[in-house]
Amino acid sequence: MAGRPREFDRDQALRQAMLAFWRRGYEGTSMSDLVAALGIASARIYAAFGSKEELFREAVALYAAGDGGFADLALSQEDDVVAAIQRMLADAVALYTRDDLPHGCMVVSAATNCSEQNDGVLEWLRAQRQARTQSVTERLRRGVADGQLGPDADVDALGDFYAAQLHGVSVQARDGVPRERLLASLAVAMTPLRIAAGKA
Amino acid sequence: MAGRPREFDRDQALRQAMLAFWRRGYEGTSMSDLVAALGIASARIYAAFGSKEELFREAVALYAAGDGGFADLALSQEDDVVAAIQRMLADAVALYTRDDLPHGCMVVSAATNCSEQNDGVLEWLRAQRQARTQSVTERLRRGVADGQLGPDADVDALGDFYAAQLHGVSVQARDGVPRERLLASLAVAMTPLRIAAGKA
DNA sequence: TCAATTGTTTGTCGATCGACAAATAATAGA
DNA sequence: TCTATTATTTGTCGATCGACAAACAATTGA
Incomplete structure (x- = not known):
């Protein structure tokens, strides 16, 4: 367990993704929308969340838990x-x-x-x-x-x-x-x- | 007022479009979906209905009228x-x-x-x-x-x-x-x- | 110090999106 | 028959979609 530390707050990014998906829906929110909302490059999103769909599922889980x-x-x-x-x-x-x-x-x-x-x-x-x-x-x-x-x-x-x-x-x-x-x-x-x- | 007669039934095509939009929504229905549903090439759809959005509005009007x-x-x-x-x-x-x-x-x-x-x-x-x-x-x-x-x-x-x-x-x-x-x-x-x- | 590991940057990939241009075909009226 | 008009065919356009590869940077543990 080593590696370079993440420079952005994953929870905060997830919350921004939740708000974006909540507002415009899954397909209504594009990757470039997410890039703008989370403030990070798309490759970083994929590295942290896997895919757009996995990010969406995490976002819905966050919504349901809150x-x-x-x-x-x-x-x-x-x-x-x-x-x-x-x-x-x-x-x-x-x-x-x-x-x-x-x-x-x-x-x-x-x-x-x-x-x-x-x-x-x-x-x-x-x-x-x-x-x-x-x-x-x-x-x-x-x-x-x-x-x-x-x-x-x-x-x-x-x-x-x-x-x-x-x-x-x-x-x-x-x-x-x-x-x-x-x-x-x-x-x-x-x-x-x-x-x-x-x-x- | 002359011109080559249309070879497909516009009303029938519109109905198919209505069913497609009804089932999958406006953005959920792509032009290629419409091509498959109406059975005609995309250029014919544009010639007959103007654009995807105009076709959708006509489809909703047909729904509302029916x-x-x-x-x-x-x-x-x-x-x-x-x-x-x-x-x-x-x-x-x-x-x-x-x-x-x-x-x-x-x-x-x-x-x-x-x-x-x-x-x-x-x-x-x-x-x-x-x-x-x-x-x-x-x-x-x-x-x-x-x-x-x-x-x-x-x-x-x-x-x-x-x-x-x-x-x-x-x-x-x-x-x-x-x-x-x-x-x-x-x-x-x-x-x-x-x-x-x-x-x- | 130096691997091993993980995050970030940069650029780009193939697929698909909606839309249309140009050429050809078929009709009506002159 | 010839012209004007409209429909169809064929091919393709630029933009955007989601996704990732490769190179580089920063950290930990040996």
């Missing part, structure tokens, strides 16, 4: 299922409309339309969205087990519904719908769950 | 506002999950992530999504005027909510969520409006 991980946090940290879903949606709106970050969800918008040769990353992000849907559904199921939701609550339908709401809010935020409006529509989205919880 | 125009139809043809929104969502699910067509909404998924030079088409599709949101909101407002919704119904919040639901269902359909599940989540999505209509 701000993008709000959903699992909300679902696991709130004891009440209604509060959990409410917080998940509110955190989504807060993140997707932050002024200092690209709008919308990186997992939703970074690889929706891409060429055939990059179907791999497309499928990978798809799997992450599906996993999030399942997390929501399982949290709802726990809500039934905890007696917070009626035993006849259709947790699968509710899970798909709130997953769709998350994805839809991402699109809306990317389109520039302001935070206050998204929060207002969030209140609408909560009514089915409140009914299932007998709190309406 | 299957993609379901929303305005549902909103204008149904006298009851609840029935109108219900039908709009049901038609969306039906279209977005058709076996013989690309899944999801073309306007939502054809240009979410693209390079800087094509921000024009991105903005154009964004405007169409915003217009659809407004159509939904105005239909809800008419529902209040007609007395079908309570005078205190928050039509702006409901409009944003159902627009987000449309966008979210598009993402879900594209991810392979089956039709029956989307229809079940649609039933969940209808409860806020039914409450506003006093039918729950």
